[in-house]
Amino acid sequence: MDLLDRYLQAVKFLLPSSQKEDILAELSDDIRSHIEEQETGLGRKLDEAELEAILKRWGHPMQVAGRYLPQQYLIGPVLLPLYRLVLKMVLGFYLIPWLLVWFSFVLFVPTYRAEHPGFSLLGTLGTWWITAVYVFGFVTAGFAFAERRLARSGFFDSWSPRKLPVARDPNRIPRSESIGELVGGMVFVLWWVDLLRLPSIPGVTVTPAPLWSSFYWPILLVVLASVVLAGVNTFRPWWTRMRSGLHLAIDSLGLALVCYLFTTGPWVRITASNLPMEKAAELAEWINLSVLITLAVAAVILGIAVFRGIRRTLRSRTTPRGVANGLPHPR
């Protein structure tokens, strides 16, 4: 009976302490009764393999003990979808962009690689890991707390359909988004054509690298196209296949431009008559770093826009023309 004793000991370890002995006595009696019945049938003692087969039929000690425990969970089925959504958002909007920026530094900033040679480069990801663990911990703890509070607060009984968010129409273009694109694009165009000047540091001249002149018109045209489309979208705030396709094309072009520009640093040169050479070089490095970060952020934003555009285009193929959420749209 060595196997049986080992089995019972393993189950006992995991049982709730208040019922440990009681459950174990009953379980032991049941298994012994079963063994005796089988032995009577066979007319001999069971061998180890037969005993093992019986115990395996009863189940793993953790499963057996688990059946006696009350059902417990940290985050229940009601809040779990929201919890997963929040974690996905943290991943998509914070942790992955962070990683992309880090990769950009590793790939395109030689000084960054020089400052962190070999494995110390991986060490620069330490903050990322710690942030990821903290965020995961805080979100989980927050939801676990909400799970306990909501169950007791009567939240699920006192709800009203009137308090639910307004139904979201995936074909609707938020005006705020279009106006934001319009204003942002216009400011950029004015700056690009030199009608708007940014404040400058006295004695310091920032000269764009020669590569910008070859990209002057492509960048201007892409941003202008985006401004025109944002203008149309402001007054006709719903997606049509044509405008959705145009938006996707403009975003894709923008992303391609930004990705190419990424590989072509340094982007500006500095002439500073009133600064020592070393300080001027440091300033140039910082400004180029700012351009790199700006390009990285732009690449992430455009990447997300392209992803959303592709999803919108695919969705429009499977949705009847002019229909979203079962409601027809004016054209």
Next chain:
Amino acid sequence: MNTDLFESLRLELRRGCLILAVLAALRTEQYGYTLRKALADQGMEIEEGTLYPLLRRLESQGLLVSAWREEDKRNKRFYRLSPDGKLILKKLVAEWRSINSSLDEIL
């Protein structure tokens, strides 16, 4: 046909019926092993891992009472319906018959 799906639906269907079967079988006092055999003999197979936690749950809900007693030189825990259990069983049987007759009509 998806056999896993069928198996999961079958178990779901049986789960509620098992409670009724266990309560009904415990109109007469029995211990776990004989109860399981009695149910199996009548076509209501129930796994050991399901039966014992179920008996404890029904007891903690006040539907069963239990007592340890020696039989065949071994201590066994005998279960039987409590007075509350008898009332609940009566109501559950009425409910079961109503569901059964509705289902018969539908099917």
